[in-house]
Amino acid sequence: MSMHTASMHPAAVEALAERAMPVIAPAAPHILIEGVDKRFVVPGGEIVALKDIDLTINRGEFVCLLGPSGCGKSTLLNAIAGFSAPTQGTIAVEKRKVTAPGPDRGMVFQEYALFPWMSVAANIAFGLEIKGMKRAEIDARVAELLAMLKLTEFRDRFPKDLSGGMRQRVAIARVLALDSPVMLMDEPFGALDALTRRSLQDELIRIWAATGKTIVFVTHSIEESIYLADRIVVLTYRPGTIKQDIRVELPRPRDSASAAFNELKRELGALVTAEQHRFEAVEVKGLTTD
Ligand SMILES: Nc1ncnc2c1ncn2[C@@H]1O[C@H](COP(=O)(O)OP(=O)(O)OP(=O)(O)O)[C@@H](O)[C@H]1O
Ligand SMILES: [Mg+2]
Numbered sequence: 001m002s003m004h005t006a007s008m009h010p011a012a013v014e015a016l017a018e019r020a021m022p023v024i025a026p027a028a029p030h031i032l033i034e035g036v037d038k039r040f041v042v043p044g045g046e047i048v049a050l051k052d053i054d055l056t057i058n059r060g061e062f063v064c065l066l067g068p069s070g071c072g073k074s075t076l077l078n079a080i081a082g083f084s085a086p087t088q089g090t091i092a093v094e095k096r097k098v099t100a101p102g103p104d105r106g107m108v109f110q111e112y113a114l115f116p117w118m119s120v121a122a123n124i125a126f127g128l129e130i131k132g133m134k135r136a137e138i139d140a141r142v143a144e145l146l147a148m149l150k151l152t153e154f155r156d157r158f159p160k161d162l163s164g165g166m167r168q169r170v171a172i173a174r175v176l177a178l179d180s181p182v183m184l185m186d187e188p189f190g191a192l193d194a195l196t197r198r199s200l201q202d203e204l205i206r207i208w209a210a211t212g213k214t215i216v217f218v219t220h221s222i223e224e225s226i227y228l229a230d231r232i233v234v235l236t237y238r239p240g241t242i243k244q245d246i247r248v249e250l251p252r253p254r255d256s257a258s259a260a261f262n263e264l265k266r267e268l269g270a271l272v273t274a275e276q277h278r279f280e281a282v283e284v285k286g287l288t289t290d
């Protein structure tokens with residue numbers, strides 16, 4: 001506020017402050033990433049995986065991290081998850097500095113991280129048992145998640161007897177069971193066929209809309225990022241920096257055949273292709289730019 005309030009009566013200042021409150025509440029930052037670098041020491045030198053990453057993700061936002069292989073997407077997600085600390089800079093979730101994994105952040109991995117010796121229902125219940133939830137409550141919650149992810153009739157099967165899509169549904173249910181306000185997803189649908197992928201994308205959007213979770217979703221698919229995200233953060237190939245932060249305003253459900261969708265696809269395609277070429281120059285031809 002640029003008004004001179006020092007000489008005013010405190011009640012008047014308060015009234016003024018109240019009137020000055022915006023009608024629409026400002027978006028609340030949920031994940032705050034400031035000045036993050038991540039370097040890996042490797043034989044003969046160092047790999048700068050992330051450099052100067054500043055990113056604010058608001059509560060309830062669906063953000064995709066997009067970029068070619070090796071641009072640091074997983075590194076950034078792992079840092080938010082607390083699996084691996086930045087070399088420099090800080091990450092805070094809900095104003096608390098991330099120093100370790102925590103129940104406020106659930107992670108869905110690309111490879112289905114299920115316990116092979118446990119049934120579908122037991123896999124989903126696992127985190128709730130660790131939390132010490134009562135049996136009846138666990139059963140009710142598991143039943144609800146099984147229904148939500150269309151897994152009810154598969155509840156007693158083991159992961160090896162499920163398709164890739166089904167396994168990934170279980171992985172999602174397992175993270176949802178913990179009800180973390182932040183969901184981190186590392187190319188969760190990368191290994192699925194196109195139809196299964198689309199149906200899980202639709203389900204994820206439905207769950208996101210119903211639960212209001214903040215989602216950070218890693219993908220190297222331009223199409224997937226436009227289909228899902230409120231915001232697409234394009235990373236550069238080594239060192240991983242933010243190349244572009246693009247807001248996607250298209251209404252949902254999104255039509256991937258629409259002109260607006262394809263316009264964005266072209267735009268992002270040009271950005272990502274430039275990084276892909278740098279990736280190929282380094283990793284395919286064995287050159288180095290580090
Ligand atoms: N533990 C590690 N030790 C050394 N280098 C690493 C380590 N983890 C990642 N890197 C390097 O850091 C860079 C970024 O890796 P990262 O896995 O984050 O990329 P990505 O964008 O997730 O790629 P992909 O799409 O292939 O999963 C790569 O060059 C990678 O080789
Ligand atoms: Mg990765």
